[in-house]
Amino acid sequence: MPVTVRAEPYAWESPCSQRYLADKPASEMKPPPLEEGAAAWVAAHGAVSSGQQYLRLTVQGTGPETVVVDGLTVRVAGKRAPLAWNDFAMAYPGVGCGGGVQTRAFAVSLDSARPSLTPEPGNEDFPFKVSESDPEVYYITASVSAYDVDWYLELKWSSGDRSGTLTVDDEGGPSAPAATTAARRTSSRSAATAGCRRGRRSWSRAPEGRRASGSRKGTCKRHAFS
Numbered sequence: 001m002p003v004t005v006r007a008e009p010y011a012w013e014s015p016c017s018q019r020y021l022a023d024k025p026a027s028e029m030k031p032p033p034l035e036e037g038a039a040a041w042v043a044a045h046g047a048v049s050s051g052q053q054y055l056r057l058t059v060q061g062t063g064p065e066t067v068v069v070d071g072l073t074v075r076v077a078g079k080r081a082p083l084a085w086n087d088f089a090m091a092y093p094g095v096g097c098g099g100g101v102q103t104r105a106f107a108v109s110l111d112s113a114r115p116s117l118t119p120e121p122g123n124e125d126f127p128f129k130v131s132e133s134d135p136e137v138y139y140i141t142a143s144v145s146a147y148d149v150d151w152y153l154e155l156k157w158s159s160g161d162r163s164g165t166l167t168v169d170d171e172g173g174p175s176a177p178a179a180t181t182a183a184r185r186t187s188s189r190s191a192a193t194a195g196c197r198r199g200r201r202s203w204s205r206a207p208e209g210r211r212a213s214g215s216r217k218g219t220c221k222r223h224a225f226s
Contacts, residue, residue: 058135
């Protein structure tokens with residue numbers, strides 16, 4: 001295989017950008033992690049990305065020859081009604097929310113019947129070239145507003161007279177031995193979902209959040225920011 005993919009499904013575009021859904025009351029939730037601890041935090045709480053998932057892919061050749069990355073295809077493996085779980089924002093009070101400008105950035109709406117990647121404004125589209133000494137990093141923002149979606153990516157590559165496809169998913173398929181953990185599940189929150197954020201000592205109800213009729217357990221209670 002002349003190309004490898006390293007995927008980070010819980011990358012953050014900025015310290016304030018990421019939200020997660022969890023079927024737990026606020027009293028059982030740990031404080032929000034730093035970005036490098038997000039994957040462990042998500043696993044510990046059985047959480048899923050809320051509304052949007054920011055994925056970072058590092059694509060690199062395994063040798064000196066040039067490999068052309070012809071494109072990334074979005075595949076939907078399942079689509080269900082949105083989750084009526086509590087919604088948790090990762091930002092701490094007083095943390096700045098600025099993000100950097102990425103040169104290989106794409107967006108996809110998972111609500112679409114046939115979702116596909118679109119370059120963000122000012123960004124180029126595929127194909128790109130990589131080698132062992134010249135890797136590429138792609139940033140993908142997957143958004144959803146009406147469903148709970150299982151999804152993965154297929155990366156198409158070519159090098160000389162060889163070509164192939166790498167499956168980039170949560171487990172890594174048999175055709176993708178070099179692909180590590182990637183996007184698996186992104187969900188919108190239902191009207192019954194309670195919005196929560198982190199206070200200085202505890203989770204509190206977010207300003208937008210009011211408990212809807214029939215909402216699930218674990219609605220966040222208000223706490224002072226002191």
